Amino acid sequence: MTIDGTTSVLVHLAYPAAHLKTPQLFNPRCEERGLNAVLVPWQVAPAHLAEMMDALRQAESVAGAIVTIPHKETSAALCDRLEGVAAILKVANVIKRHRDGSLVGRILDGEGFVGGLRRSGIDPAGSKVLIVGAGGVALAIAAALVEAGAARIEVCNRTRQRAEDMIERLSRLALERDIAPELGIADEPSAAGFDLVINATSLGMHAGDPLPVQTETIGPGMTVAEVIMAPAVTPLLEAAAERGATVVPGREMLLGQIDPFIDFLLGDAA
Template identity: 40%
Template structure:
């Protein structure tokens, strides 16, 4: 079935900057067409300086039922939400928002649960394991807290901005005192799971975010990049026999959560 738009079509909007690598429009519009849902997801690339004006205007659109929010707007959107789910409260950011029947807005954060779901889809267990993550930005913050909630034994965080890594480690320890979490560079071969939560791998010629030459086949490697799906890091890890989890795995796990939130589940 093809996607059709009528006067009764419900509207969902993807907000971010940039959006050229976003998978959400192609995925969700295909879901709408396949399931006969009279809805459309429209990407709107908006700079941070214009975000406030746009979202304020969008909330006046009566057939707008929800938002999907990506970087760099996941924190700014909080000021426009009336209620937050548990993950959004812990992380201090949201990447989905639903208009309720009374006109109020509910938001939540699925980056962390989506990452954990992607690992599980690949048969990779993180519970009670030693984890090394490179990158401590917004997505990584959600992932780190989700991994801590899951019950990893150790979480080592590394970022080019050492203060950002130290700050995230402090946040993890404050919320999950039972998890050994610290910051600093490390040899990924000393861990059970090594994660790239940086943009490295999106562009041709990017260096690897960490060295894989010492990894044993038992070490799992995960990457948040969706395009390309198999980044140079994942290709190198796979050549060494390591289990891998892709950004697409994370994205697909998030879509299941979003479909449940918006009532699109099959």
């Protein structure tokens, strides 16, 4: 990769940023597609996100940003416009900077997650799904599962109000799309009765984290999926595999987003 004065710079916003895996996939793919662009990690604390977004508006070499934990909802509120499902959910994981400095956000996490399931041979249509977590990535995944035809989605989160807010936004999406999945809140992270169990929290990223799901409730015939990229096999996935479940690592969600990221952020150049 040759970086020069015409290189389009993209930033990956996170806090912390040490675990990020997207640049390692994004940059080689840009080279394969003949694009003069580079994605670099930016570790930005939540308290400084608004200032950083203002700086993006002024940086003419910057084409946009990819956004991850914990900035997906806050960054969406700081965009000038949201497109597609992001406009309904008020969450974004990719932001394009236009030449006039305006920032436009979309959410691609859900598309990538469902694509990862399908590449793993799992069709979520008709499934009963438990999602642990109620942040931006959980919301995006749930929205994609609504559109993919999941029969029931329950959300379990340590703060019940956030789970209730997530269900309310999903209900609005379902109404707009004229889809009618069952939506509810689970009081305990028990996998019993579900076909697909998703950890959409950061639990498992660090040694000593508690397990996000009651693993004794996991069994054969279930699918357990992660959003965490590192470690590649989390303690949850390891426990689920030992109990006979099919496991889908977080990398699958990312792989499904690389080309859509490039297409959106680099526009005509892609």
